[in-house]
Amino acid sequence: MLVCSRCGREYPETFRLTCDCGGTFLVEREYYDFFGNLLPYLDMRRYLNFIPIGGNYLPPAIPAITPVGALQMGPVIALFKLEYLQPSGSFKxxxxxxxxxxxxxxxxxxxxxxxxxxxxxxxxxxxxxxxxxxxxxxxxxxxxxxxxxxxxxxxxxxxxxxxxxxxxxxxxxxxxxxxxxxVSHWLNPYFLEGTKTTAFEAYEQVGVPDYLFAPVGSGTLFLGLWKGFKELQEMGEIDRLPTFVAVQASGYESLCERSPIKNHLADGIAIPEPPRLGEMERVLDETGGRCVSVSEAETGEALSWLTRAGFLVEPTSAVVLAALWKLVDMGEIPDGSKVLLPLTGSGLKITEGI
Ligand SMILES: [Zn+2]
CATH class of the missing domain: 3.40.50.1100 (Rossmann fold)
Incomplete structure (x- = not known):
């Protein structure tokens, strides 16, 4: 069923974006036995038993299972999940x-x-x-x-x-x-049912990370990752959630305090008033997480590092690394922590402005 995140009203699972009260929906279903219900596909269909769609109408184009690149980065282990390798070049x-x-x-x-x-x-x-x-x-x-x-x-x-x-x-x-x-992916509850599979995959690949950094504009990846790990917890598969860190572009913050100077490089998250803000605040509370704001210069520096390391991503993807550097410098990430960093969009589509 669809459940309104504002008033709690329940609706049948039709294609509907908002509640009569204006609130946004999450799809709520009960799942069990994660490994027992995986399907033998080598793409996202592996998780179809945890996605609220019937098997009769599946799109011919199919998202990939993306690899994770692990790198020791100072005192922490950075786990880059290469979402930019999806067919259209982004996690979307x-x-x-x-x-x-x-x-x-x-x-x-x-x-x-x-x-x-x-x-x-x-x-x-x-x-x-x-x-x-x-x-x-x-x-x-x-x-x-x-x-x-x-x-x-x-x-x-x-x-x-x-x-x-x-x-x-x-x-x-x-x-x-x-x-x-x-069709608005900001509001659409079914969109999160797709992005949550990033968490299922990451769990199979690297277990439960200690920290998870995600770029946050409208929050469709951030909330999907939370929903995926939350469902794993509800299935009794994991006993703790990662600490969620929401990374925002300066000048467009919704969770962090709004800065007067705009980060024009990270244009994919330049969304100052996301409709699911309350839901994201609840995730930070629940996981003991925080938000980090990243400037244009910091984004550029992280982008250049990623390019030289062989990760050809768009500027918005680089904010998670800039935020990780910042929190490591501040001594906020304990030594030896495993940090999941989804790299969200391909740099191949961008031919100007960098
Ligand atoms: Zn409502």
Whole structure:
């Protein structure tokens, strides 16, 4: 069932983004026997028994199981999970896969979304072979490379003259006037059902890390990781959760105190008012975690280190390393700790601005 995170009201598992009270949903189901219910696939379908979709409508494109690169970094062990190796080049493929499966299950063949970044690319890639038309609203300042990729993936592009908010409003109008389903990964509860598999995989690969650093804008990876580890705990598979560290871009903080100086490099998490803020605050409380804000200079330094180490990621992905360096310098991470750092987006899509 879907459960409202604000008022607790329960709904059936249809494709629905918000409660009548305006609150966001989590899918709640009871799972048991983690290892007994894994399926013999070498991709994300391995976890289908823990994902709330029927097996009859699975998207033809499938997210990968991503490797973990372990590196001793000063006194701690950094475990880089290479989410940027997903088919569309970002972690978002996991959430998109479950979303598209749910849309197929409900017979929805047309969606609209307002994004020009990884979310749009991912939706276009999974929609095309599934026979779903993706209407994507973007502003005129989007990079040409991204537009051309979206077009190659069959997306229907709609240009809006205005800022991010104007793009959002026009997409909503289009959805309402044409009866097309609006898909927002910020709100969509099924998206988190995909991103939670990152936790299942990491658990199989490296056990329960002591710390988990995730970039936080809308929080779709952060909350998915929490949900995955939480479900493992509820299944009796693990007895503790990692300490969650939310990493934010300076100038756009929602959990940390807002800084006056903006980090323009980490544009993937430049989301100052995420709708799931309360849920993220609860995760920090529950796991004894904290938030860390990272500047543009710190992001650039970490990005350059990652590139030289052979991790070709986009700037937003580098914030987790910058935050780790910061907390290690402050003496906040005990020696020998295992720290999971998902690297979220590929650097191959970015050809300018770095
Ligand atoms: Zn509610």
């Amino acid at each position: 493929d996991r959430g998109t896969y479950v979303t598209v499966a749910k849309l197929m299950e409900e017979g929805i063949h047309e969606v609209v979304l307002d994004s020009s970044g990884n979310a749009a690319l991912s939706m276009a890639l999974y929609s095309l072979p599934a026979g779903i038309t993706a209407h994507i609203f973007v502003s005129y300042d989007v990079m040409l490379e991204k537009l051309s990729l979206l077009q190659r993936l069959g997306a229907v592009l709609n240009f809006v003259d205005g800022d991010r908010m104007a793009v959002h409003e026009r997409a909503m109008e289009f959805a309402e006037n044409n009866g097309v389903t609006y």
